[in-house]
Amino acid sequence: MQESEGGPVAEEVRRRIVRMIATGALVTGDRLGTERALAERFGVSRATLRSALVPLNRAGVLERRTGRGGGTFVRGVVERDAAEQLGLPQRLAVGGGREVATVVLSVRERAADATEAAALGLGPGARVVEVERVRYADGLPLSLDRARLPAALVPGLAQADLAGSLYALLEERFGLAPDVSEEVITVAQATRREAEHLDVPPGAALLHLYRVARTADDVPFELSDDLFRADRVQIVARRGGPSRADVVPRG
Template identity: 45%
Template sequence: MTHPEPVGRAAEDAERRLLEQIRTGALEPGAKLGGERDLARALGVSRSTVRQALSSMERAGLVRRIPGRTGGTFVAHPKVDRDLSRIVGVPALLRQQGIMAGTRVVSTALVRADETTRAQLHLDEDAYVLEVVRIRLADGTPISLERARLPAGRFPGLLELPLGGSLYELLDAHYGVQPDTAVEHIEVVLAGPDEAALLAVAVSAPLLSITRTTCAADGEPFEHSHDLFRADRTTITVHTRHDRKPRTSP
């Protein structure tokens, strides 16, 4: 008499086979998996085994489940590692991780600087700033909504330049300005209706809010920005070193 294979082992095998399809590109990011019944038939296992395999993959962030009649189980997009130890534009960040970068420019404007922006950019009370609002795409799907403000007097003609790539690379090429230092503040916020629509997430979905002030080599700040990253598509990395105190002689 033969005994059936333990469900745990069968689920691991089913998960391995699904992961192989994802690795080879047979199942691409965003692809919808079949229902439990169809997957069980295709993999030659029970529905409970499929359910266990999918639960394990969901915990690992490899698939995501959307409830409802139009929902289902989808292959998750890879997460973007936002390394706060380096000052780098989103397009370069994505390229370094093998992710196709894209941009949609939402709006550009010349506006009077508000009190916070004036303080961060060391501007006079009547100063104007250039505001650039863009959606960053990772493999064709929204990853972040960014609103950058820059001193209008320092970057004349900026809004007439192509703004679909890296802003830092553009400023370097046309104005000789490169980022040298930056201060960033991070908090978790919930998506409002407008942010949810632009980032293709549910209302009240968690977002990583990053407020940044960037300075050039001369010490003067040239960018004050506010970025909203999808929390389900982003991880944060920070490299730190221990601040060793000098040893004192006994």
Template identity: 45%
Template sequence: MGEPEPQGSHAVAEELRRRLVSDIGSGVLSPGARLGSERELSEHYGVSRATLRHVLAALQEAGLVRRVPGRGGGTFISHAKLERDLSRVVGMPAYLARQGYVAGSRILSTQVIAPDDQTRTALHLSDRELVIQIRRIRLADGTPISLDHAQFPADRFTGLLEQALGGSIYELLEREYGVVPGEAEELIEVVSATENEASMLGVAPDSALLSITRTTVDSEGLAFEFSRDLFRADRTRISVKAPGRGVRSHARQDGEFVELRAIQTAL
């Protein structure tokens, strides 16, 4: 039998979990670092080994630590969360590279389709106009970080699907079509992963995902992109630098979720 849990262990475990998460997020515990033995950690944090094991198991499930069995193994800090800065319009490869990750992507599908009502409204399209749809999995050091679903006016970007689409679409549009992002508005919600989404992102079904719906306009104020992206919530955090009007947030009356709206400007 294992060690009995002491009275009040749930509160102790939650306090330890928050402390470890804070240390990981602040860099006190750096990515790749090996934690000490169970004995050393339980003594350092002043908790029982049973409580420590429970907390480490929860952190492993959340993707913050990884436990390697056998001699030379142990518990290691996983990569820090990807910081998604809503103050700037920057392609995902640039975000990843700046934070020390090797960026990659897998293209799931590309096609020219009739847009749904939401897309048509966002891009100011007529009933007869089509969109180019590009669906990709974004990778950070080879690990799935997001599902990207972007749509662009087909008439404006003739031949786009003939281009290499594995890198930054923004850089491609600027190079080939002279289109530079001027501003983007994003809506962020927390949603649960479907079985299909969970399988592609390597998480459990119903895991929390950050859904980011974005409309991007060019320097002339013309909308050229409407996208819906799903980010792993266990690997992503949102950062905002707001000079006055930047972010407006409000909670729904029913308390189901909080909406964040951010206005991004290109640098």
């Protein structure tokens, strides 16, 4: 029998659980209460509670364990600080030692289009290297990334191992390190192709990060469109002290 994700009441319970994780009321490794206790806590039926947990289990935010001592445990969402310069592998390692993997979909050199040329400060006829990858955390797809870099700055990049941190590779091999990154964060709907790579339904909400990275000498070297599963990522903005503004995932 296929599990149902329920209606608006189940969705509200799901959002309350996500908020509890986002605010630290629930942390990675916490065991949720029994089904009966949780249903009473949220004031819903056990059937509604089960429906609320379905998308969180599918997204890897929660994990069901069987056997003695089993139950439903918090795995947590991936947190990305909008102000930091860490690449995704470093972010995931710093954030709790998650298992990270990358699948390179394509690498190609081509002529820059007008938008790319303007963003990267390129002249007529300039070429870019386009790298498209799917990033995984704990075996589940997390993001679909498409980076474009001036070909003149990264000779031989297409032949390099691109399964790790792109920023680490760019700094080690080409001396390109991000000193300033300008990011625009919006919400997008998954196309059929994006949905297939990210294992979400077509039209599902995605977090779209559009980024231009520059060196300390103000040389733009990366234009990137990163699409994150909104049910597995929260964007955090920190300024000054411990205050924080979270973009809470939506499923």
